[in-house]
Amino acid sequence: MGLEHTGARPVDGPIAPAVPLGVTPSRRERILDAALELFVERGYAGTTMDDIGAAVDLKGPSLYKHVRSKQELLAELMSRSILTVHAAHDAAVATAEDIELQLRRAVEAHVRFHARNRLDAFLGSRELGNLAPEHRSGIIRLRKDYERSFRRLVDAGVAAGRFAVRSPKLTTFALLDMGTGVAVWFRDDGEASVDEIAYHYGDLAMRLVGAGR
Amino acid sequence: MGLEHTGARPVDGPIAPAVPLGVTPSRRERILDAALELFVERGYAGTTMDDIGAAVDLKGPSLYKHVRSKQELLAELMSRSILTVHAAHDAAVATAEDIELQLRRAVEAHVRFHARNRLDAFLGSRELGNLAPEHRSGIIRLRKDYERSFRRLVDAGVAAGRFAVRSPKLTTFALLDMGTGVAVWFRDDGEASVDEIAYHYGDLAMRLVGAGR
DNA sequence: CATGGTGGCTAGTGATCGTTAGCCTTTGAC
DNA sequence: GTCAAAGGCTAACGATCACTAGCCACCATG
Numbered sequence A, B: 001m002g003l004e005h006t007g008a009r010p011v012d013g014p015i016a017p018a019v020p021l022g023v024t025p026s027r028r029e030r031i032l033d034a035a036l037e038l039f040v041e042r043g044y045a046g047t048t049m050d051d052i053g054a055a056v057d058l059k060g061p062s063l064y065k066h067v068r069s070k071q072e073l074l075a076e077l078m079s080r081s082i083l084t085v086h087a088a089h090d091a092a093v094a095t096a097e098d099i100e101l102q103l104r105r106a107v108e109a110h111v112r113f114h115a116r117n118r119l120d121a122f123l124g125s126r127e128l129g130n131l132a133p134e135h136r137s138g139i140i141r142l143r144k145d146y147e148r149s150f151r152r153l154v155d156a157g158v159a160a161g162r163f164a165v166r167s168p169k170l171t172t173f174a175l176l177d178m179g180t181g182v183a184v185w186f187r188d189d190g191e192a193s194v195d196e197i198a199y200h201y202g203d204l205a206m207r208l209v210g211a212g213r
Numbered sequence C: 001c002a003t004g005g006t007g008g009c010t011a012g013t014g015a016t017c018g019t020t021a022g023c024c025t026t027t028g029a030c
Numbered sequence D: 001g002t003c004a005a006a007g008g009c010t011a012a013c014g015a016t017c018a019c020t021a022g023c024c025a026c027c028a029t030g
Helices: A025-042 A049-055 A060-065 A070-094 A099-116 A118-126 A133-159 A168-180 A194-208 B025-042 B049-055 B060-065 B070-094 B099-116 B118-126 B133-159 B168-180 B194-208
Strands: none
Touching (some): A025 A049, A025 A070, A025 A118, A049 A060, A070 A099, A070 A118, A070 A133, A099 A118, A099 A133, A099 A194, A133 A168, A168 A194, A168 B168, B025 B070, B025 B118, B049 B060, B070 B099, B070 B118, B099 B118, B099 B133, B133 B168
């Protein structure tokens, strides 16, 4: 039950690895992926270092040769996740000039991320409270940045007279939340493909903002 | 920071109290409310019985005079929550004949619940994994029932030619998820009141299903 | 063949926590 | 006034965990 990060990734993660770069990066990645899966399945507090170790054929204490602490695992997973969406968002918006198309692309990217990176998305929304305060504030700021970027698109459409929106704030929340929800119910072996869902949600977004007359 | 269950409550909860009915119901309620708040704040695994006790001026072990286990607290909170939404949903739908209005009322009730019972909603989506298997399946079934009830409204509107919907399934998910999201960002002291938000989301729902031409 | 670093292991430490045992005080019924 | 139940407490048990200490095997480099 491996993870696939097939979506566009940011050029580089900003969190410095605890171990000198170039030294067993593959092992570290495998640990991160295993931790993600277990954190989602059993929760952060409900997952032991031994669990994570077992998932990569190690004993718990051996993990400390690759990772500074359990907390570091959580922090890195969460920041990696948000930076990924945000990068995908920026890339998607940049592919269009028209504000209507920009919002559509943004929603598609949002949905695609939440379908393809279900676990990351899920963790991000659920384990914020288990993040040490020093990490938490940074993560929250990144999330707010992302939301603001969405909000700007809605505002721009309204300003240009292309969207008919009663409350830009509530509408933006609705747009974001309906896409976020995909992470909860999406299944790889479900009826609808990621692309179909993304396209459909793009349509729904257009309806929400009253685009195209 | 108490909870208000101002919505219609189901006739009776299916989880039998550990203590004979009628004996110190008030104390037990206070424990449940404290547990809810703490579970949301620190997570189920991150909350100790001593924490809960302290919140109601008791020592941890004293809780066992009122409650069978920590697990029971979680299970009761979750089932109480779902039964509450579902009851509110049924009551809301019953106030209208027209399918369009029924869906609008259902969305309003959904949003109202998620704004007023933020903590319950949050817990319900986050701590499913910490529920003992025997409780979990029942809770999941109740949640599915609730979703199905929404889905039926969408289908009915489509069948009556009142809604223009490409995928009833995806549209229903979008409707539910945007409302569920309210629980995450709503604040009692925020700009918008519960009623304003509920009304607005009713409008958004009508747009999503393409109601009213 | 030395050697030193990398990465694995076992054993253990100290802390935390759910839960139980057992005791004591209050209170209300008779 | 007696007595039992209800409900509070402290103490302690047994588990579980994150993390550390310290050891050893492998292996590349000279």
